[in-house]
Amino acid sequence: xxxxxxxxxxxSHSLLHRLDPRFKIVITILLVVGxxxxxxxxxxxxxxxCALIFMLLxxxxxxxxxxxxxxxxxxxxxxxxxxxxxxxxxxxIFSFWKITLYMEAVQTAVFIAFRIVLLVIITSFLTYxxxxxxxxxxxxxxxxxxxxxxxxxxxxxxxxSIALRFIxxxxxxxxxxxxxxxxxxxxxxxxxxxxxxxxxxPILVPLFIxxxxxxxxxxxxxxxxxxxxxxxxxxxxxxxxxxxxxxALFVIxxxxxxxxxxxxxxxxxxx
Amino acid sequence: MALDDINLxxxxxxxxxxxxxxxxxxxxxxxxxxxxxxxxxxxxxxxxKDIWADKKELKNIRFKIGLCFQYPExxxxxxxxxxxxxxxxxxxxxxxxEIDRRVRQSLxxxxxxxxxxxxxxxxxxxxxxxxxxxxxxxxxxxxxxxLDEPTAGLDPAARNNLFDLIRSYKEQSGTTVVFVSHSMxxxxxxxxxIVVMNKGKIAMEGAPEEVxxxxxxxxxxxxxxxxxxxxxxGLQKNGYPFQTVYTVEDAVKILKPLIGGDTxxx
Numbered sequence: 001x002x003x004x005x006x007x008x009x010x011x012s013h014s015l016l017h018r019l020d021p022r023f024k025i026v027i028t029i030l031l032v033v034g035x036x037x038x039x040x041x042x043x044x045x046x047x048x049x050c051a052l053i054f055m056l057l058x059x060x061x062x063x064x065x066x067x068x069x070x071x072x073x074x075x076x077x078x079x080x081x082x083x084x085x086x087x088x089x090x091x092x093i094f095s096f097w098k099i100t101l102y103m104e105a106v107q108t109a110v111f112i113a114f115r116i117v118l119l120v121i122i123t124s125f126l127t128y129x130x131x132x133x134x135x136x137x138x139x140x141x142x143x144x145x146x147x148x149x150x151x152x153x154x155x156x157x158x159x160x161s162i163a164l165r166f167i168x169x170x171x172x173x174x175x176x177x178x179x180x181x182x183x184x185x186x187x188x189x190x191x192x193x194x195x196x197x198x199x200x201x202p203i204l205v206p207l208f209i210x211x212x213x214x215x216x217x218x219x220x221x222x223x224x225x226x227x228x229x230x231x232x233x234x235x236x237x238x239x240x241x242x243x244x245x246x247x248a249l250f251v252i253x254x255x256x257x258x259x260x261x262x263x264x265x266x267x268x269x270x271x
Numbered sequence: 272m273a274l275d276d277i278n279l280x281x282x283x284x285x286x287x288x289x290x291x292x293x294x295x296x297x298x299x300x301x302x303x304x305x306x307x308x309x310x311x312x313x314x315x316x317x318x319x320k321d322i323w324a325d326k327k328e329l330k331n332i333r334f335k336i337g338l339c340f341q342y343p344e345x346x347x348x349x350x351x352x353x354x355x356x357x358x359x360x361x362x363x364x365x366x367x368x369e370i371d372r373r374v375r376q377s378l379x380x381x382x383x384x385x386x387x388x389x390x391x392x393x394x395x396x397x398x399x400x401x402x403x404x405x406x407x408x409x410x411x412x413x414x415x416x417x418l419d420e421p422t423a424g425l426d427p428a429a430r431n432n433l434f435d436l437i438r439s440y441k442e443q444s445g446t447t448v449v450f451v452s453h454s455m456x457x458x459x460x461x462x463x464x465i466v467v468m469n470k471g472k473i474a475m476e477g478a479p480e481e482v483x484x485x486x487x488x489x490x491x492x493x494x495x496x497x498x499x500x501x502x503x504x505g506l507q508k509n510g511y512p513f514q515t516v517y518t519v520e521d522a523v524k525i526l527k528p529l530i531g532g533d534t535x536x537x
Contacts (some may be wrong), residue, residue: 017488022344140315141366176340176345177345178343179302179340180340180343181308181340181346182307182333183305183307183333183337183339183340183356183408184333184346184359184407184408184411185330185333185334185362186358186361187330187362192440201348202346202348202358205348206345206346206347206348209345209393210345231411261346
C-alpha cells in the first residue's frame with residue numbers, strides 16, 4: 001500500500017513542469033488519442049520515442065515512471081494472452097489442439113501491450129509534472145463552457161483536488177488501521193476469497209468513519225474561512241499562457257500528424 | 272535510519288516508560304516488539320526465542336505482546352462494544368464461554384458498567400471509546416502490555432483516570448507494562464524504569480530517580496523533568512540540602528515535617 005504513486009506530483013523545474021497546465025491537458029489528450037491511432041510498428045516506435053523524450057524532458061527519474069507500470073503488469077500479461085488466443089487472422093503460425101496462433105494475433109497482442117505502457121507513461125507525465133492544484137484549476141478552466149448547462153464546474157474541480165490531496169493521508173490511515181487490527185490478531189493474508197473479503201471489514205469500517213470525520217472537519221474549516229463556492233472567487237496564481245506553450249502544442253500536433261502518416265509504412269506488409 | 276544500536280531488555284513484571292522527542296523512534300521501537308515491523312538487522316527475543324524464527328508463531332506472539340497504538344479508538348469497527356472487545360479473543364480461537372468471561376473482565380478493568388456491552392462503540396465519548404479499545408487489547412490477556420501514548424488527547428481528569436486504571440490492572444494481573452509517554456509526571460508516577468530515546472538511539476536508561484538527575488541532558492534533547500523535580504533541583508542549586516523528588520507525594524512527605532503541620536496535602 002505504501003508505494004502508490006498514481007496521481008502524485010514529482011517536484012522539479014523542468015520545461016514540462018513550467019508549461020501551462022491547460023496546454024498540458026490538451027497535449028496529454030492529443031497523445032492518448034494519437035497512441036490509439038498508431039497501428040504499425042513504425043508509428044508505435046515513433047510514439048515510444050516521443051514518450052521517451054517526454055520522460056527525459058520532465059526530469060522525473062525513469063524508475064519513477066516504471067513504478068506506475070509495475071502494478072499493471074498482470075493486466076498487460078492477461079490482455080496479451082487473451083489477444084494471442086482469440087484474435088483471428090489469416091497467417092497461421094502454428095495450430096495445436098483447439099488453439100491456433102495467427103500472425104495477426106501476435107501483432108495485436110504486442111501492439112496493445114505497448115499501447116498500455118505508453119498510455120500509463122503519458123498520463124503519469126501529466127500528474128508528475130503538474131501539482132494537483134494546477135491540474136484542477138486547469139480542468140475548471142477548460143470546462144468553463146459547461147456552465148452554460150448549469151454544471152457546477154468549480155465544485156467538481158474542488159472535489160477532485162480534495163480527493164487527490166487525501167490519497168496519501170488515506171494510505172497512511174489504512175496502514176495504521178491494518179497494524180492496529182493485526183496487533184489484535186487479524187489475519188489479512190490467509191484463507192479463501194470470502195474469508196479475505198470478510199477480513200477487510202475491520203479495516204474498511206474505521207476507514208469510512210475516519211473519512212467522514214475528516215470530511216466534516218474539512219467542511220467546517222472551509223466554512224470558517226468563508227468558502228462559499230466558486231462565484232466571484234479569484235486565484236492567487238493566475239495561469240499565464242506564454243510562447244513556449246504554443247510551441248509545445250505545435251510540436252505535439254506535428255507528432256500527432258506523424259503518428260497518422262507513419263501508419264502508412266508497414267514492415268513486411270503486416271506490422 | 273529510524274532505529275540504530277538498540278539494546279533493550281524488558282524485565283518480566285516491570286513498568287517501563289519510553290520517552291523521547293517527536294520522531295525519536297519511540298513508536299518505531301514498540302512496533303518491532305510484536306513483529307509488525309521487522310528489523311533489518313538484529314533480533315527481538317521473547318521467552319528465549321527470536322520472534323521471527325517461526326512466522327506461523329508470529330500471530331501467537333501478537334496475542335502475548337498486546338500492542339495498543341496511539342488513538343486506538345479509531346480502530347473500533349463492530350456494531351457493539353461486546354463484539355469489538357471480543358475481536359482479539361475470537362482471533363485467538365477461544366471458545367464462547369472464555370470469550371464472554373474475558374470481555375466482561377476487561378470491561379471491569381476499565382471500570383465501565385456491563386450495560387455498555389450492547390451499545391454501539393460509536394455512540395460513546397472519546398474517553399470511553401479509548402477505554403473500549405484498550406479493553407479489546409486486555410481481553411487477549413497479554414503477558415506484556417505495550418501502550419503508545421495511551422492518554423494522548425485526553426483531558427487531565429480522563430488522563431489520571433486512565434492511568435489509575437492501567438496501574439490497578441497491572442497490580443491485579445501482574446502484566447509487564449511498556450508505555451510511551453510525553454508527560455514526565457505520568458512517567459514519574461508510573462514507571463519503574465525509563466528508556467530515553469533520541470534520534471533512533473537509546474540516550475539514557477535507568478530508574479526515574481537516575482534519569483531525572485540528568486535534567487540538563489534531558490532538556491538538551493527536547494525533553495523535560497517533572498515540574499516538582501525542577502523545583503527541587505532549583506532548591507538544591509540554592510543550597511537547600513533536599514534529596515531530589517519526582518512526584519508530588521514524595522515532595523509532600525519531605526516538606527510536611529519541615530513545616531510541622533497538617534496544612535499540606537497532596
